[in-house]
Amino acid sequence: MDAEQKGALRAATSWPELRRLLGALDLEALGPRDAHLIHRALGRCGGEPDLRVAFLGNHTLEPLPAFVAACSALEGLLVATFVGPYGQHFQEVLSPESELAAFDPDVILLELGMRGLAPRVAGEFLSLTAEERHKERDQLLHGLLDWVQVARERTRATLLVANFPPPPFPQAGIADAKVECGEAEFYAQLNLDLLRALRPDPRARLFDLAGALGRAGTLRARDPKLFYLAKMAWSEACHPHVAEEILRHLRALRGLTRKCLVLDLDDTLWGGIVGEDGPLGVRIGEGDPESEAFADFQRAIRCIEQRGVLLAICSKNNPEDALEVFEKRPSMPLSLDDFAAVRINWEPKHLNLQSIARELNLGIDSLVFVDDNPAECELVRQMLPEVKTIELPRDPALYAGLLQRSSEFEKLVLTADDREKSSQYRGNARREAHKQQVGDLAAFLESLGTVIRIGRAGPQHVARIHQLFSKTNQFNVTTRRYGQAEVERFVADEGWEVGVLEVSDRFGDLGIVGLYLVERLPDRARIDSVVLSCRAMGRGVETALMNRIKQDFLLDGSFLGLEALYLPTAKNKPAERYFESEGFAVCEVLEGGGKRYRMERRDAGLLACPGTSVRGLEET
Amino acid sequence: MDAKFDDLVAEIFELEEGAVKDDLTPETVDLWDSLLQLRLVTTLEEEFGIRLSMEEIESIQSIGGLREIVRRHAGSA
Numbered sequence: 002m003d004a005e006q007k008g009a010l011r012a013a014t015s016w017p018e019l020r021r022l023l024g025a026l027d028l029e030a031l032g033p034r035d036a037h038l039i040h041r042a043l044g045r046c047g048g049e050p051d052l053r054v055a056f057l058g059n060h061t062l063e064p065l066p067a068f069v070a071a072c073s074a075l076e077g078l079l080v081a082t083f084v085g086p087y088g089q090h091f092q093e094v095l096s097p098e099s100e101l102a103a104f105d106p107d108v109i110l111l112e113l114g115m116r117g118l119a120p121r122v123a124g125e126f127l128s129l130t131a132e133e134r135h136k137e138r139d140q141l142l143h144g145l146l147d148w149v150q151v152a153r154e155r156t157r158a159t160l161l162v163a164n165f166p167p168p169p170f171p172q173a174g175i176a177d178a179k180v181e182c183g184e185a186e187f188y189a190q191l192n193l194d195l196l197r198a199l200r201p202d203p204r205a206r207l208f209d210l211a212g213a214l215g216r217a218g219t220l221r222a223r224d225p226k227l228f229y230l231a232k233m234a235w236s237e238a239c240h241p242h243v244a245e246e247i248l249r250h251l252r253a254l255r256g257l258t259r260k261c262l263v264l265d266l267d268d269t270l271w272g273g274i275v276g277e278d279g280p281l282g283v284r285i286g287e288g289d290p291e292s293e294a295f296a297d298f299q300r301a302i303r304c305i306e307q308r309g310v311l312l313a314i315c316s317k318n319n320p321e322d323a324l325e326v327f328e329k330r331p332s333m334p335l336s337l338d339d340f341a342a343v344r345i346n347w348e349p350k351h352l353n354l355q356s357i358a359r360e361l362n363l364g365i366d367s368l369v370f371v372d373d374n375p376a377e378c379e380l381v382r383q384m385l386p387e388v389k390t391i392e393l394p395r396d397p398a399l400y401a402g403l404l405q406r407s408s409e410f411e412k413l414v415l416t417a418d419d420r421e422k423s424s425q426y427r428g429n430a431r432r433e434a435h436k437q438q439v440g441d442l443a444a445f446l447e448s449l450g451t452v453i454r455i456g457r458a459g460p461q462h463v464a465r466i467h468q469l470f471s472k473t474n475q476f477n478v479t480t481r482r483y484g485q486a487e488v489e490r491f492v493a494d495e496g497w498e499v500g501v502l503e504v505s506d507r508f509g510d511l512g513i514v515g516l517y518l519v520e521r522l523p524d525r526a527r528i529d530s531v532v533l534s535c536r537a538m539g540r541g542v543e544t545a546l547m548n549r550i551k552q553d554f555l556l557d558g559s560f561l562g563l564e565a566l567y568l569p570t571a572k573n574k575p576a577e578r579y580f581e582s583e584g585f586a587v588c589e590v591l592e593g594g595g596k597r598y599r600m601e602r603r604d605a606g607l608l609a610c611p612g613t614s615v616r617g618l619e620e621t
Numbered sequence: 622m623d624a625k626f627d628d629l630v631a632e633i634f635e636l637e638e639g640a641v642k643d644d645l646t647p648e649t650v651d652l653w654d655s656l657l658q659l660r661l662v663t664t665l666e667e668e669f670g671i672r673l674s675m676e677e678i679e680s681i682q683s684i685g686g687l688r689e690i691v692r693r694h695a696g697s698a
Contacts, residue, residue: 063656
């Protein structure tokens with residue numbers, strides 16, 4: 002930051018103002034002094050935080066929270082932080098009177114140092130027998146898992162549990178590798194046990210502190226002076242890396258995951274210009290350094306696709322030239338089939354990006370745009386600031402690493418749905434082509450052979466439900482963003498019903514594409530949320546879903562009335578008239594355009610959803 | 622060295638420009654606590670490419686004293 006930027010930061014008085022100033026800064030160029038300056042400005046500006054993050058540990062954790070708050074602010078997230086008194090991680094979650102309870106965190110990071118937890122392991126490893134080492138490891142693991150258990154019960158927070166970075170030099174030197182249960186093995190096994198124990202738990206996540214410190218540099222991450230003077234375990238140099246890793250979790254928890262990666266072609270997917278070098282002349286594949294770098298970039302892109310991100314092409318070229326590369330260079334890691342949308346023309350790129358978003362039914366802020374041309378990148382930054390633009394460096398050797406480091410595509414879990422995403426969209430393209438062929442909409446829907454399975458959600462659906470709540474913007478009647486803990490509670494609580502909906506047709510399986518959440522009140526049922534992925538809209542699925550609610554809550558006799566609410570946002574226009582079209586009566590129009598609805602049992606007629614077959618979840 | 626030193630002290634303790642004086646002490650500077658003092662030291666170490674010993678850090682009683690230590694290191698660097 003220059004002096005002018007610093008001055009503006011000091012003068013900022015509100016979060017929106019600060020957010021605007023910070024939007025211009027680059028996360029990777031953020032130094033410790035900048036982070037502290039931003040943290041102070043945040044303290045002055047206030048504002049309702051998007052996330053409340055608590056840090057618990059057994060050594061001084063400052064200044065990590067300042068870095069986390071500063072990095073998050075750069076990404077537009079306002080994070081409030083709290084640091085618990087050290088060594089008190091059990092008391093803080095157990096006592097309803099604790100400061101932690103008053104802070105009511107969304108996320109708790111637990112970072113325990115070996116020195117405080119198991120001093121003999123940290124300082125006298127060689128004096129321990131193999132048996133004692135095993136015992137110490139078991140105790141460490143169970144202590145952590147006990148804490149997770151208590152914290153799950155006593156808080157609503159998502160729990161991040163840090164693993165243990167091994168010491169830079171084992172106490173036995175190179176002979177450590179020949180010792181039974183040596184130090185390297187001790188840490189590797191402990192970290193592995195912790196990873197495996199936390200894996201099935203939807204609320205607790207391993208925090209890879211060892212990995213983040215490794216990226217910072219194992220030796221640079223330690224400054225013994227800071228430990229002796231202030232009980233700080235890690236040097237200032239490693240905080241940007243640790244904060245970046247925390248931010249990955251926070252972004253994913255908030256559903257800030259981008260959904261589509263849009264790529265240029267020349268000097269992006271391959272080296273050279275196809276219009277000049279020809280399809281056989283562009284550099285991609287094996288044989289020379291540049292070609293290998295581009296092939297690796299394509300492999301990195303493929304990994305992003307396998308996380309459930311859609312790929313698209315946006316290139317200024319003659320389409321026949323560009324498409325020829327895909328035909329004549331079949332050994333390229335990516336094929337044309339990997340791309341859900343393709344724009345190869347001479348139109349300005351921002352118009353193409355808008356049209357890609359429309360075709361894929363995505364918000365423009367779901368896009369990441371990657372190009373090597375600074376002018377194109379600048380145009381897109383200017384015209385579409387909501388798009389995340391990544392300008393490639395000059396050297397293709399750096400391309401793959403840049404994408405692998407990006408936190409734009411972080412997801413909490415990869416569901417079966419994510420792995421299938423791209424083939425589901427290819428199914429969509431075939432559906433669209435089929436629709437053109439059939440011509441008449443009703444005949445088209447009939448011919449799709451849509452099968453809808455609806456039923457009560459179980460624990461196995463929690464991850465997908467949370468994902469739908471956090472990511473769906475368009476067909477979402479109230480846009481309530483429930484966290485993982487809340488979803489678990491809804492699924493388990495008899496007072497609530499969470500229903501999920503799976504759709505398949507002759508072109509493929511769309512997976513779980515919708516959900517509803519209904520609360521049972523003493524005298525009526527209340528529809529809290531209806532969420533439907535845009536992939537499933539407009540083919541009778543909406544009506545099948547509401548029929549099921551009518552059936553379960555009104556027609557089977559348990560309630561006389563059903564109530565519902567629509568709250569408008571900038572994006573949920575497609576859901577605006579949903580309840581009207583399903584037969585609800587508006588009983589109140591709220592300030593800001595929201596609407597309250599009611600339906601009595603006697604009005605609850607089931608509506609036809611032609612061309613669909615509706616079944617229970619497990620029915621075949 | 623002095624101008625840069627003054628800037629860094631002012632930034633970390635949030636002092637007005639020109640308010641950095643050698644007779645400032647933990648008692649007279651609102652924000653001066655042990656954590657922030659340590660941050661000031663690590664910042665100075667980074668900016669001047671020097672390393673202070675624990676003994677030197679513990680001996681800091683005033684801005685003038687700290688300036689003297691930094692000058693000694695930076696001069697010999």
